Amino acid sequence: MDNQVDGRLLKDAEELINRSDKEILALSMGVNPLKKDNYQMAMALRLKNSLFDLKQEINGLKNSLNISSWIMGIMTFFILVLTGVIVWKGL
Numbered sequence: 001m002d003n004q005v006d007g008r009l010l011k012d013a014e015e016l017i018n019r020s021d022k023e024i025l026a027l028s029m030g031v032n033p034l035k036k037d038n039y040q041m042a043m044a045l046r047l048k049n050s051l052f053d054l055k056q057e058i059n060g061l062k063n064s065l066n067i068s069s070w071i072m073g074i075m076t077f078f079i080l081v082l083t084g085v086i087v088w089k090g091l
Contacts, residue, residue, distance in 0.1 A: 021045045 016024065028041045 021049070 016027075019027070025038070025042055025045060029038045032038060
């Protein structure tokens, strides 16, 4: 069984990957006259963009939670220190 990939197909795939979403949709519409397939391609591209935006938002949320957890840890430490000082001084 030969698992070699044709070099021309690799070049075509590389060119397709480097195209914008609009160019990919235009190519699909030019080659495929079926409206449902073109609509499906448009929705797939829109979903891809939505997932990319979601990934960016999740990364922002992760960074925000990381900063918040550090701040909460520092505040807890200060509360423990101040409580210890109050108990030690007997106030």
